[in-house]
Amino acid sequence: MLVAGLVLGGVAFLIWLGVLPGLRDETPVGPIGPSPFTLEVWNVFEEEEVYSEFIREFGAINPHIKINYTKINYLEYRQRLTDSFANGTAPDIFAMHSSWLPLDEHRIYPAPATLSTVTEFDQIYPPVVAFDFTRDTETGQKVVYAFPLFIETLGIFYNKDYFETANISSPPKTWEELLDYAKVFTQFDDAGEIRISGIPLGTADNINRSTDIVTLLMLQSGTRMNNKLLTEATFDESVSVGEGEEEQRFYPGKEALDFYLAFSDPTRSVYSWNDEMSYSIDAFVEGKAAMMISYPHLIPTIMSKAPHLNLGVAAVPQLKGRKEDVNYANYWGFTVSKGSRNGDAAWEFIEFLVQPENVKRYLEDSRLPTARRDLILWQQQDSQLKHFANQIMAARSWYQGDSFAVESILSDMITSAETGELTVEEALEDASTRVTVTIKKVQE
Numbered sequence: 085m086l087v088a089g090l091v092l093g094g095v096a097f098l099i100w101l102g103v104l105p106g107l108r109d110e111t112p113v114g115p116i117g118p119s120p121f122t123l124e125v126w127n128v129f130e131e132e133e134v135y136s137e138f139i140r141e142f143g144a145i146n147p148h149i150k151i152n153y154t155k156i157n158y159l160e161y162r163q164r165l166t167d168s169f170a171n172g173t174a175p176d177i178f179a180m181h182s183s184w185l186p187l188d189e190h191r192i193y194p195a196p197a198t199l200s201t202v203t204e205f206d207q208i209y210p211p212v213v214a215f216d217f218t219r220d221t222e223t224g225q226k227v228v229y230a231f232p233l234f235i236e237t238l239g240i241f242y243n244k245d246y247f248e249t250a251n252i253s254s255p256p257k258t259w260e261e262l263l264d265y266a267k268v269f270t271q272f273d274d275a276g277e278i279r280i281s282g283i284p285l286g287t288a289d290n291i292n293r294s295t296d297i298v299t300l301l302m303l304q305s306g307t308r309m310n311n312k313l314l315t316e317a318t319f320d321e322s323v324s325v326g327e328g329e330e331e332q333r334f335y336p337g338k339e340a341l342d343f344y345l346a347f348s349d350p351t352r353s354v355y356s357w358n359d360e361m362s363y364s365i366d367a368f369v370e371g372k373a374a375m376m377i378s379y380p381h382l383i384p385t386i387m388s389k390a391p392h393l394n395l396g397v398a399a400v401p402q403l404k405g406r407k408e409d410v411n412y413a414n415y416w417g418f419t420v421s422k423g424s425r426n427g428d429a430a431w432e433f434i435e436f437l438v439q440p441e442n443v444k445r446y447l448e449d450s451r452l453p454t455a456r457r458d459l460i461l462w463q464q465q466d467s468q469l470k471h472f473a474n475q476i477m478a479a480r481s482w483y484q485g486d487s488f489a490v491e492s493i494l495s496d497m498i499t500s501a502e503t504g505e506l507t508v509e510e511a512l513e514d515a516s517t518r519v520t521v522t523i524k525k526v527q528e
Contacts, residue, residue, distance in 0.1 A: 122150040123430055124175035126165065128158045128416070129381075134449055135437075142436050149429055162488070169421070176424040177434065179416045180230050182216040183487035186526050189219070193420045193427040195228040201435050202228050208438075208456055210235070212413045212479040230417030231438045234452035236379045237411040237475040238293070238300055240401065241386070244394040246374040255375075255398040259301075259343070262375075262401050263354050266347065269374035270356040282356040283375040284364035286348025288498040291357075291364045292378050293414075295494040299482070300412040301340035304403050309482035315527065317519035320512035335509075342508050345501055359502075369393065379414060380472045384451055399471040413479035415455065485523035493518045 125135075132153045139151040154175070156164055168174040169191050180188060195202050205228055206214060217230040240262075242255050246269055256262040266282030273279045288294045302309065308318050319337040346352045348359070365382065367373040369390045377400060386395060402409050418437065420430040436442065443456055447463065453472035454463050463473035484490040497515035500506040506514065 118148040120148045120150065121426055121429075122152050123177060123424075123426060123433060125151060125153045125418075125433075126161075126175040126178040127153070127155055127418075128161045128179055129155075130450065131155055134446070137445070138437055138442060142433055145436075146429070146432075149426075149433075151433065169423075172423065174421040174423055176426060176430040177418055177420055180419045181487070182212075182232070182413060182415045182417065182481060183484050185216060185219075185229055186483065186485050186523075187487075188419075189229065191422050192229050193422045193424060193430075195231075195420075195431050195434075196428055197225075199228075199431055199435050201231065201438060202226075208458070210455075210457060210477045210479060212476075212481055213417075213455065216413070216481055217417055230419040231434055232415050232417040232455040233438065233443055233446050234450065235413055235415045235455040235476045235479060236381060236453060237413055237472055237479050238296060238377055238400045239380060239471055239475070240398050241368060241376045241378060241382070242396045242398065243368070243371065243374050244396045247396070255396060256401050257399070258404040259401045260404050265375065266354050266356050278356065278358065278361065280371075281361065281367060281373040282354075283347065283377070284357045284361070284367060284373050285377070286345050286357045287359050287502055288495040290359065290361060292376075292382075294498060295491050296412055296414060297377055298341060298344050298494060298498060300400065300410075301344055302337050303412060303480050303482070304406070304410045305336035305340045306334075307336040307340060310523075314483040315520075315523060317516045317523065319519075320509075320516040337512055338508055341497070341501060341512060344498070345508070348502055380451075380453060380469060383468055397468050397471060399475060409475070409478040411475040411479045413476070413481050483523070484519070485526040489522045490519050493522070 132155060135153055139153065143149060143151065165174070165178060174191070180192075197203075201208065205218065205226065209232070212235070213232060214226075217228065217232070219227050219229070221227055240255055247253070247255070250268055252265065252268070256265050262283065266285075269280065269282035270278065271280040284291050285297065291297070299309075302319055306323055308321065308323060310316065311318050320335075321337070322333045322335050325332050325334065346354050347357050349355055350358075361367060362370075362372070364373065364376055365378070365386070368376040369386055371393075380397070383395070383397065386393065400411060418434045420427050420434070424430050437446070438456075440456060440458060443454065443459060444462065447454055447459070451469070453469050453476065454460060455476065457477070460473045460476065464470045466473075493515050497511045500514070501508045501511035
């Protein structure tokens, strides 16, 4: 009995080891997959439906990664983002405005050099994106902080019915033409009040993106917005042309602001707008303004509010006799939080989004101009967006430090000069000094 027990015990042991066939589970064990995790994505303006297909497709390739997308109202977005960094609950991926890198650089985990798009960055995007979303290290290596899907530039919106009535066949291509058109279209009632505006320009608070329009005029006129080190604002300073006895000094910032203010000055021939009028978008939609300068994301809004409006869209006016076009860029990009536990995976999702075939699908749905050079020709087939796509290579921006503070400062500059509280020169000098303070504060 003892021998039999030992034999049975030995057989059982061998079966347990798997040497002999038996009751042990012989199902082969495969490699253990990556642990599942979730990437939190925060964005503004766009609903989750815009990205749902991309999220599904990325998840099919990476089944261990879940994407949780959250849209946050723009008015709350910046504060919620700031609070999330302060309390350690920042999203893995978040949308960053093109002017925010000075504020957020220390909060970002830059794109890994192993990403294919990093090495191709300058070939994919126009120069303005490198200025806004990259920095050079001491070794000369380019560090990428964000990737955009689109780039908006200012354009001109016009009511074709007004143009046809006036026998004008095309929108203004230069600011000189715009001056003439504004005079033609502006109509006054018997009391001398503006009944129809040629174009809303000249004030701050009741004009959509008034500070961007003034900045565009400054950039086009050759204003140096910053010093070379990007430590000061210099848009109030003169620039020199020529050398020696041929040298001439100009104040392009002053000329640009003065040009803008002329449209709200009742003593000027181009007077077509004032503080008492409704908001510029509303005036245009209601037929109380013949033209308007703004961004293409407004096209669907305008068409939904006024479906019967005979809307025309064109490139923003340029200076007559210019050597090159200059446009003003305003856009967003996706970046990764420094505190993300899955930063490399977050960047992989962004790289997936910015592939040309995915960007095309995104642009078709969002109705926005491309940020990619290689999609400009494709978008030239779109009658409304082609002008904006063509403008991205000449798009410019400037170093603002704290863009929230700067927008308020520039708005104050316009208002103080428009109301006569300060002269144009005084308003420019005050604004430049205040912007320099914000830049230095950010760089401390």
